[in-house]
Amino acid sequence: MKKIGLVVFPGFQVLDLVAATAFELANAAAQRPVYDVHLLSEGGGLVTSSSGVRVETERFADPAFDTVMTMGAMDVAPSTPGLLAFLNKARAASRRTASICTGAFVLAEAGLLDGRRATTHWAFARNMQQQFPKIKVQEDKIYIVDDDVWTSAGMTAGIDLCLALIEADLGVEISRTIAKKLVVYHRRTGGQSQFSALLELEPKSDRIQTALAYARENLQKDLSVESLAEVARLSPRQFSRAFRSETGQSPAKAIENLRVEAARIMIDEGEHPIDIVARETGFSDPERMRRAFLRAFGQPPQAIKRAARLRQVA
Template sequence: MHTSPKTIHVLAFANVQVLDVTGPLQVFASANDLAASQGLPLPYAASVIAAPGGAVMSSAGLALVAEPLPTQASDTLIVAGGWGVYTAAEDQPLVTWVREQAAVSRRVASVCTGAFLLAASGWLDGRRVVTHWTRCEQLARQHPLLKVEPNPIFINDGPVWTSAGVTAGIDLALALVEEDLGRAMALEVARQLVVFLKRPGGQSQFSVTLALQNDGQRFDDLHAWIAENLSMDLGIPTLALQAGMSERSFVRHYRADTGQTPARAIELIRVETARRLLSDTGVAIKRIAVQCGFGSEETLRRSFFRVMGVTPQAYRERFSAER
């Protein structure tokens, strides 16, 4: 039975980030190409839209040709990000249109700072959301009804999807394709785009050590040392000695500077290293547990599940480059 293609509208504006628009569009275009090669109906009808339409200049200096804002419902409305989003979020007719269009769309998404425009419409109130890691605090401050999470690549909360910065829009679009057409098609699209691993939404959008950095860089050398010595006993006495501080002072300053307890930071660094070994190597999980300082495979499994939401074995099966 023939089914009509799903309408994907990607909302752009002056000074939009070009990859926020073209990344997701290419995912849907590649899904169409694969469907056509198999003699199947095209699953998507994707287009760039803007007010009032016509040429839209991106922040990269590349002009995009956009259609006017549609009057019909979108299957999926995607709001792109970029430096121009803050001006767009103050354009009340555009904000009203986003609010009304979101209400009649099957699902709504934002890429990177596009969350600011979607938040201005009120459509993100009460939902878990993410944006580029450098803008999470600003988003939470400006829109206190949002549940902003700084780490994930993307978040799906009901019919609303939000993604982290720039290339995370590709991850989000692949997740939408998986929801529509199944995992096999999403993985084939990823292969066509030479995206070697289809990253899970819960994967952090930046490294743990980057997340723990601060303006004073007080503990950057310590984090580098930790990453090189994960198999050691990394208790407070060892860490304080390495940092050249008393134990009490170390604990107080570490939490104030990084927002994490030392124990939690160690766990996150160990899990991140384990995740990399699981996806990039064929090293046995028991050996990974020892290398990363977990001691036992069971301890690794518990920590890994607590941080990533899946077991090490399941993660390797889904995201390993070795298979």
Template sequence: MARTIPDVTTVALAVTDGMLHFELSIAYEVFSAAPIGVADPWYDLHVCGRGAVRAGWFRLEPDHGFEQLTKADTVIVPGWADVDEAPPADLVDAVRAAHEAGARVASLCTGAFVLAAAGLLDGRRATTHWAHTQALADRYPQVKVDPDVLYVDNGSVLTSAGKAAAMDLCLHLVRLDHGSSITNAVARRLVVPPHRDGGQAQFVTAPAPAPDNHPLAELFPWAIERLDQPLTVEDLARQARMSSRNLGRHFRSVTGTTPLQWLLTQRIRYAQELLETTDDTVDTIAAATGMGTATTLRRHFNRTVGVPPDSYRRTFRSRPHPGLNDSRQHHQLP
């Protein structure tokens, strides 16, 4: 049965000795403070653990024990430092009990090993840091490990890839609960993209280039401002001053996908934004996103998002928030 997210969602961070402080800090930063201008109640955040916790180089005192996890709407399990060791049994038991009580459970980075030990990933698709995906697959053969994605959403169980992908998943959770407008506001406060294209495969052998330090840096905003136009690969290549073949190679390197697939992703994302924040008809949105007709938009939207545009609007329609205006200029890519 679908679980209703209340107006004020309780988020519990499940922490113990050996947690990775980077992932823990990301979750705390995202869920502890509402972005400026958001009048609605934000998350009620609790840090739950067993006594004082050492996480990397710092020490923290949880405000609740593990028993509080069963009262939370969302439980976040940060990265687990030593994946060669089994996670603490009381942590595993508490996470399993929280899920059985109806909590949405999400792991960040190697926190997936805790979820796997709790049996929450059996038969489910999941991911973790690329350096540990094989270990996760070997140790828990019933888990369908996907090494190439930034995060996996199974509804009540979610997992993220390594390090910065924890931010991707946390923002995804905010988007599920509050919509695009609020998520974009959170992302702007943190100076990060509200959504990144591609998967973690692009980060395995080399870090992604800085937003202003790769051959497509100027092309991305140019294309996003022209989503209503019938752009082709040749148009993009001409604007980037390179051959179509070169363009394809750079797109694969930077975004992990092809130019046309990237364009489709931007069109769908903009359609989602318009469905959430305007009363425009599907025909109007189809024209604004370069889909041409409502039929074409519905086909691509349903295939990509999994629901028709009208159903999506009913589920994710954002309430107005003063001072938070979406537009294509707020996209930050890749």
């Protein structure tokens, strides 16, 4: 059985404990006890979160775990020497070390991120880079894996991190099953931006939201105004007018942004030729995708692909 240590401290963010649920669901999906989850703290006993919710914990002892994961906090504060000492011991004795959200600051204080790529909540990323210049902070990533050290962005990105950990252990089907039970899309890739084209649109009505959700899940299909209007159960004219009113964009521009976002993720993963990326994300040909990338990023897909390769080597 894989022993999981979730590390908390006074003022931790209780949402990060969704990690415990992800591992619990993994046991259910695998139909066997794969993970043994322990909630840990320096002093043991009850620990109070930033919201005032108190959780029962075990005192630091044996540092040997399969995975030790540090929770984050709403406000970043210096860690205690005891916490940092335990994490260093656990790093040496365990298979994997991870953090959710600003838990990366705790790993950074312990020196566990020196020379590594890491991420954290976007609002704290630049501060982290300034405080810890030895870390290669990538502020616009959902999660990053650098050897056996995993870090994630803030809040719900911890779910993506846990799903990725579980997928590495048990396979993609188990991970998908858990995502369905958590009622989330199957995990976002690590290279995906913390910001989403859908979040920027923020439609107000259910009909426009439904059309956009359909578009994101069907990028390879015809996503003309007529087809999206049919999904929204509106006439093309009504749909175009409502869409622009609610999002500030034309349907064509919004679909292009969704396709560019999906293409950028595939390119950042570094595993797909440009023509395959264009086809999989609904661009009719690589040239059309190139023009869309120039409008969105000011550089072609090939330049972004080269940069992604350099990051992987660094």
